[in-house]
Amino acid sequence: MKLDAKIPSGALADKWTDYKAHTKLVSPANKRKHTILIVGTGLAGGGAAAALGELGYKVKAFCYQDSARRAHSIAAQGGINAAKNYQNDGDTVFRLFYDTIKGGDFRAREANTYRLAEISNEIIDHCVAQGVPFAREYSGYLANRTFGGAQVSRTFYARGQTGQQLLLGAYNSLNAQVNAGNVEILERTEMLDLIVIDGIARGIVVRDMVSGEVSSHFGDAVLLCTGGYSNVFFLSTSAKGCNGSALWRAYKRGAGFANPSFTQIHPTAIPQAGDFQSKLTLMSESLRNDGRVWVPKKAGDDRPPAQIPEDERDYYLERIYPSFGNMVPRDVASRNAKNVCDEGRGIGKTKRGVYLDFAAAIERLGKDVIKDRYGNLFEMYEMINDENPYETPMMIYPAPHYTMGGLWVDYDLMSTIPGLFVLGEANFSDHGANRLGASALMQGLADGFFVIPNTLGAYIAEGKHPDVDPSCDAVREVEQSAKALNEKLLSINGSRTVDYFHRAMGMIMLDKCGMARSEEGLNEAIEKIRELRKEFWADVKVPGIGESLNQELEKAGRVADYFDLAELMCIDARERNESCGGHFREEYKTDEGEAKRDDENFRHVSVWEFMGEGQAPKAHKEELEFEYVELTQRSYK
Amino acid sequence: MKLTLEIWRQKNADDKGHFETYELDDVSTHMSFLEMLDVLNQDLIKNGEEPVAFDHDCREAICGTCGFVINGVAHGHMKRNTVCQLHMRNFKDGDHLVLEPWRAKAFPLVRDLIVDRSAFERIQRAGGFISARTGSAPDANSILIPKPEAEAAMDFAECIGCGACVASCPNGAAMLFVGARIAHLGFLPQGQPEREERARAMVSVMEHEGFGACTNFTSCEATCPKGISIVGIAKMNKDYSQAKLFGGGKLGGK
Numbered sequence: 001m002k003l004d005a006k007i008p009s010g011a012l013a014d015k016w017t018d019y020k021a022h023t024k025l026v027s028p029a030n031k032r033k034h035t036i037l038i039v040g041t042g043l044a045g046g047g048a049a050a051a052l053g054e055l056g057y058k059v060k061a062f063c064y065q066d067s068a069r070r071a072h073s074i075a076a077q078g079g080i081n082a083a084k085n086y087q088n089d090g091d092t093v094f095r096l097f098y099d100t101i102k103g104g105d106f107r108a109r110e111a112n113t114y115r116l117a118e119i120s121n122e123i124i125d126h127c128v129a130q131g132v133p134f135a136r137e138y139s140g141y142l143a144n145r146t147f148g149g150a151q152v153s154r155t156f157y158a159r160g161q162t163g164q165q166l167l168l169g170a171y172n173s174l175n176a177q178v179n180a181g182n183v184e185i186l187e188r189t190e191m192l193d194l195i196v197i198d199g200i201a202r203g204i205v206v207r208d209m210v211s212g213e214v215s216s217h218f219g220d221a222v223l224l225c226t227g228g229y230s231n232v233f234f235l236s237t238s239a240k241g242c243n244g245s246a247l248w249r250a251y252k253r254g255a256g257f258a259n260p261s262f263t264q265i266h267p268t269a270i271p272q273a274g275d276f277q278s279k280l281t282l283m284s285e286s287l288r289n290d291g292r293v294w295v296p297k298k299a300g301d302d303r304p305p306a307q308i309p310e311d312e313r314d315y316y317l318e319r320i321y322p323s324f325g326n327m328v329p330r331d332v333a334s335r336n337a338k339n340v341c342d343e344g345r346g347i348g349k350t351k352r353g354v355y356l357d358f359a360a361a362i363e364r365l366g367k368d369v370i371k372d373r374y375g376n377l378f379e380m381y382e383m384i385n386d387e388n389p390y391e392t393p394m395m396i397y398p399a400p401h402y403t404m405g406g407l408w409v410d411y412d413l414m415s416t417i418p419g420l421f422v423l424g425e426a427n428f429s430d431h432g433a434n435r436l437g438a439s440a441l442m443q444g445l446a447d448g449f450f451v452i453p454n455t456l457g458a459y460i461a462e463g464k465h466p467d468v469d470p471s472c473d474a475v476r477e478v479e480q481s482a483k484a485l486n487e488k489l490l491s492i493n494g495s496r497t498v499d500y501f502h503r504a505m506g507m508i509m510l511d512k513c514g515m516a517r518s519e520e521g522l523n524e525a526i527e528k529i530r531e532l533r534k535e536f537w538a539d540v541k542v543p544g545i546g547e548s549l550n551q552e553l554e555k556a557g558r559v560a561d562y563f564d565l566a567e568l569m570c571i572d573a574r575e576r577n578e579s580c581g582g583h584f585r586e587e588y589k590t591d592e593g594e595a596k597r598d599d600e601n602f603r604h605v606s607v608w609e610f611m612g613e614g615q616a617p618k619a620h621k622e623e624l625e626f627e628y629v630e631l632t633q634r635s636y637k
Numbered sequence: 638m639k640l641t642l643e644i645w646r647q648k649n650a651d652d653k654g655h656f657e658t659y660e661l662d663d664v665s666t667h668m669s670f671l672e673m674l675d676v677l678n679q680d681l682i683k684n685g686e687e688p689v690a691f692d693h694d695c696r697e698a699i700c701g702t703c704g705f706v707i708n709g710v711a712h713g714h715m716k717r718n719t720v721c722q723l724h725m726r727n728f729k730d731g732d733h734l735v736l737e738p739w740r741a742k743a744f745p746l747v748r749d750l751i752v753d754r755s756a757f758e759r760i761q762r763a764g765g766f767i768s769a770r771t772g773s774a775p776d777a778n779s780i781l782i783p784k785p786e787a788e789a790a791m792d793f794a795e796c797i798g799c800g801a802c803v804a805s806c807p808n809g810a811a812m813l814f815v816g817a818r819i820a821h822l823g824f825l826p827q828g829q830p831e832r833e834e835r836a837r838a839m840v841s842v843m844e845h846e847g848f849g850a851c852t853n854f855t856s857c858e859a860t861c862p863k864g865i866s867i868v869g870i871a872k873m874n875k876d877y878s879q880a881k882l883f884g885g886g887k888l889g890g891k
Contacts, residue, residue, distance in 0.1 A: 051771045066692065067758055069798060070700040086778060122774075129774035131767045131822050133791040140781030158791060164699055165794055172766035179762050187755070210747055239694040273667040278675055279696050380698065383722050384669075449771050497682050499675070543687050548649065549748045551690055552682065 001256055001609045003622045006410040007111040012628050013093075016115045019411075020454050024461035031056035032182075034460050035219035037204055038062065039191045039246055042071035043163075043441060044424025045225030046170035047448025049185075053177030055453055060217060061174070061183060062206060064190045064241055064554075069171040072227055072239040073444060076163025077284035077377065078147065079155035080127075080441040082120035087144055091152040093117045098629060100439060103149040103329050104404070104432020105581035105597060106631050107259070107605070109624060111411060112429045116439075119446040124156055126449060130169035134158050145373075146289055147437040149329035149636075155438045160284055160377045166441055170448070190554065191246045192482035194222065194253045194420065197474045200463075201420035205482045209554065212547040214483055216475055218468040220460060221419050223452065224250060225444075228403035228425040230263065232562045232569065233514070234506025236400035237269055237282040243558040244565050247407055247426055255415040256607040256620065258408035258428035260565065261573035264435055264582050265515050267333035269399030270384055271353040280399040281384060283356070284377055285437040288326045290361035290370060291394070293317050293333070295354050299344035305355055305393050316340055324636040331434040331582040331595075332636060334398035338515045339593070341397075348395045357393035398515060402440060404431040404582070405572075408607045408622070412455035413447060416607075419463075421456065423447035428605065433581025486546050489556045494539030498555045501536045505529060505559070505566055513570050518586040522574040526567055533563040568608060568617060575619065578602045590633070599631050638664050638730035642677070644689055645737045646749055654746070656735070666726040670713065671696060671703065673725055690749040698722040698862060701797030704804070705750040706737040711801035711860045719799060719862045739804035743811070743847045754800050756846040757814065764838035765818040767827050780826050790824035793817045795863040802857035802865075808849030813857035815839050816869030823872055833884040836876035 008015040026034070034057055038049045041063040049061040063071060083096040097117035101108055124142075128134065134156050135143040144153040158165035177183040188209040195203035195216060203218035229244030230236035251257045268283045294315045296308055316336055318325045326333075337354050340346065347353045362370050367390060371378070378389045385395070406428040413421045413429070424444040431439065468475065512525035536559070544550040579588040579595035580602070588596045605622040640661045647654030664673055671693050678688035694702040698719040705720060707713040713723045728734070736750060744752040782790075796817035803811050819836055822828030828835075851870055858867045 075695045124777045125774035128777040129769035136787045175762045176766040
């Protein structure tokens, strides 16, 4: 496996402009001769499908949901960053770039992250043009708020539903292209495998989730925009259907998997209520703008929050990190929540929770202002917890939320398989070892609307792309293996449900490969995952048939892949003998308990190559060069 | 607590379908309605039966995937809610609950509680957008939008497209859904150039798809999980009549 990031030469600030000026183009008349397959219709996939449709490519977009509008980008709450500097508070493209790369603990590529910051401003312009109703001041100008890891206000938002509004913007643009005849959308269709012919990605095998029919689609490029794989933990903030199967099956066909263990455990989710729980609900990071995080000073203090006097509360983030306070990045906030709970100072029934208190903000700003900013989040909290956050502090606890790891891509967003591009959360490229808040939406839209329309052209222009023979051996083999996998799952007819296995795997992962990891724990996890996987393949029960709507079969295929992915995550975490961002190895910490990087030995992207079933994956490295930022101990104190 | 569920079971569009009764003994008040169904399904699978198929995804009341009728009310009796965020503490021990899929001519049944809402997609594709080519946009602050207009647009943009409005309308009308998008874009300056054509195109497809007409029952607004107002329907009617009466003309007179 060859890893050539293809980073353009020249000064950091000029790379993208120069790239666009010199890249090969496809003539307007020729674009419609090229079919592009796009899997996933969130901000990255929906954006790419719309933008490529506008350019005249023939686009086929696939999503497992019954509508492209339901992709999980829709659930993002807080906002989207851009370096507009509308607040005159000293923001620049370089500062957004620097905050992002520092927030990622210097484990992302300079060139990609800079391009992201550069594009951020165009995104806001475009979204407003699409009709995204961002929050505004009374003057009619756009409003901003602050997010974690930044000391400027650069986050644009639409109430607590920014993801929904941005996705509807992309969805509307996508619909305009369907209307124009450039894009076809296949809903309730799940990708089962990638068709690679002569080393080049040429198509996908999909299953119609209503009829169960398995079919192949061919094109000149395949774009995977399938989001992250946090559901490997079973309980996460992802939608129930979010899965890592498209990525995993592409990995098995030769795509390198980069930094699989880099996962984000988000600090502010609603704590788990019971064993039946099916998912965790996020409370936006934006709440930390006005909410103060605290726990009792004394371990085992069971008094209700109102009865704990001010001097017996520990506002631990404000105490430990006076300059960023409650707005420290997510990895830092999560780790500290875990630490205070480990000390026995956690709150709530399970003692795995901390308070997020709005009393001071309500006193300072009034209830109306708080309601205006977070009304829908407060409503949602009350619906779930039956407590009124205007009167009593919220209870929160970290939850798996986002995966920075993903398929390896070069500057063009192309994976190690020519013709296979990976966009948005599904790739690894921009967030390093920890993603800052309000930057996932930014990356999805940047990749979809602004990067791929420029980089795909070069690939299309350079290649020949002969038609695929649908009955050739390569296609047959992929179709057969996809069908065989489903038949195997249906034939086991064991005694335990898919959810049983998924839940058990999730608990192992959260315990050993979550907020804190150690070599010993990871070894144990790998052992346990292998045992559980064996049990899965011998004893899982998948009812029904393949030739009809079968939600258990869908889940079983995804969980089967999660077992393998979970193992790779643990291997990757074990191999990285340092702490960085969300990857916290207990063996590697500073005297103050912060993550301790080892830049000499681990200033690289770990890329894994599939070597066959039951074989150990092969490790590759992409060394990271830092020309424009100095690698420092990340401090938010 | 104990519950009796009567659930509509239907294998596919051709199957006749019937109600099946299930007794649940140990329902926790902390569960969401869908988690309660998850527990039922786990039991059904273990007993060798097929689980109840229902649509769901984000379980945060934002994706709009889930929805069915509980005792005659779309998304159940709690106001401004979806079934994924409806919690069992809102029910009583011994309750008898009847679960049916959305019933509307324009939403054919797929399986059990799942219906086909693709008619919504075809309406949106007809004109539910602003044709803004990527790369064309001026600076985001170059067109000011007064806060009240931006807020009004947002009020309508909150629609999650779940279909409860159609299911609860005695006429099976989709006007709240269609009006929501028309009002969302219609309140914004960026939405003006295509405003009339948008209404004309969307309404025309809506009628063709077999949705009924509005006769002011307002049950759509009452059951809408996002509280979308029927003002959107008025906006739709206004834009549509304007388009029909005065639209399509040549402003230049030639």
